[in-house]
Amino acid sequence: MERQSSRTRLNGLDGNGGTSAGPGDLVVNRDDLGAIGQSAMGNALEAAVTGRVPGDEDAKPVEHTKSMASVMEKVVEKVGTSAGLAVDDGPLVGIAPNLGNMAAEYMPDLQATAENGADRIKPFGEKAEFDKQTMAQFLGAVGGAVPQPVAAGDCRPWGSAAAAGRDRRP
Numbered sequence: 001m002e003r004q005s006s007r008t009r010l011n012g013l014d015g016n017g018g019t020s021a022g023p024g025d026l027v028v029n030r031d032d033l034g035a036i037g038q039s040a041m042g043n044a045l046e047a048a049v050t051g052r053v054p055g056d057e058d059a060k061p062v063e064h065t066k067s068m069a070s071v072m073e074k075v076v077e078k079v080g081t082s083a084g085l086a087v088d089d090g091p092l093v094g095i096a097p098n099l100g101n102m103a104a105e106y107m108p109d110l111q112a113t114a115e116n117g118a119d120r121i122k123p124f125g126e127k128a129e130f131d132k133q134t135m136a137q138f139l140g141a142v143g144g145a146v147p148q149p150v151a152a153g154d155c156r157p158w159g160s161a162a163a164a165g166r167d168r169r170p
Contacts, residue, residue, distance in 0.1 A: 051065075073130060075102060
């Protein structure tokens with residue numbers, strides 16, 4: 001990989017020792033590499049937890065395996081314990097859409113955690129296990145708002161104006 005001004009050349013030299021882009025060369029602006037990398041990482045994580053190609057609307061659901069659930073547990077833990085990682089201008093904001101898709105895929109598992117082990121919700125395959133507080137933080141990040149701590153027993157939604165102490169009701 002060679003660098004040319006603000007562009008990165010990914011396919012070697014032109015055969016004459018030069019560095020001009022030619023047919024078959026992929027030239028990308030360096031500023032775009034971060035977005036490309038985040039898109040690739042987000043797609044890889046989504047595929048790892050769903051067993052499907054991201055964006056394939058026709059793919060049949062795949063029962064979650066222990067390995068898939070384990071990856072999802074780690075994603076929820078990382079994002080849920082790192083406020084701002086994937087929101088606003090966080091370093092992983094580019095994977096936010098994938099995180100939303102992953103949350104949707106594991107909604108039964110997330111709901112099972114929220115219901116305090118009543119086992120009314122059945123997962124699709126192996127159940128992913130989440131820490132309740134970390135899960136709430138993850139869902140707040142996926143929803144685009146970093147959740148604010150609320151008093152015990154407060155049932156208002158995480159990340160809402162009410163939960164953040166900005167309740168506008170009279």
